[in-house]
Structure formats: structure tokens, C-alpha cells
Amino acid sequence: MILSPEAQILILVGIILALAYLGIFPTLREKTLNRLMAIDLALSVLAVSIAGAWFWGTGVPFTLLLYETNWAIFTVVSYGVIEIPLFLAFAKAHGIRLDGSDDDNAE
DSSP, X not given: OOOOHHHHHHHHHHHHHHHIIXXXXXXXXXXXXXXXXXXXXXXXXXXHHHHXXXXXXXXXXXXXXXXXXXXXXXXXXXXXXXXXXXXXXXXXXXXXXXXXXXXXXXX
8 A cells, every 4th residue: 555645744743743742741840831832843853854865855845735835834733733623732732831831930
């Protein structure tokens, strides 16, 4: 079975976000906005790096709703679209304030 390039990226993003929200984030001792953002930045760089290793220089077009784009934009947009609802639900469930005020007291 051969998957489309879009499906490959979506599976990659899904796996990375599942590891983050089911494994990494729940095990943090102190769950603050800054800590989550730092880890998420590293994970998003990982997603783009893997996608780049797969598709850089191939010229494979990606369909993003009505637009054709490249692998990098498709990866970043799909990562954000999938992650935003996950992050908001996680923040609500763990009492993480989105204004960052909990980070000042997390020492």
C-alpha cells in the first residue's frame, strides 16, 4: 500500500503529537505555558526536519484544501491545525493559563 505524500505528513504529525500529548506533556512535573511551548518548538522542528528528509528537492506538490503548496508549508500548517485543539484541551484540563501568568510562579 502506497500512501499519498499528504497522508505521510499527516501520519508523521499525528505520531509526534500523540507522543507529546499522551507521553511527554502529561509526565512533566510542572506544566507551564513556557515549558510546553519550548518542547513543542523542538517537536515541530523535528516534524519539519523529517518531512524535509523525505521530500526536500523532490518537487512533489502538496494539496492544502484548494491550494497547491510545498512540503514545508503543508507540514507547518497541518501541524498547527491539528495541534491547536489538542493544546487548548490539554491546557484547560491541566489548568494552564494561556496568558503565561503561571510561568512567573513556577520556580
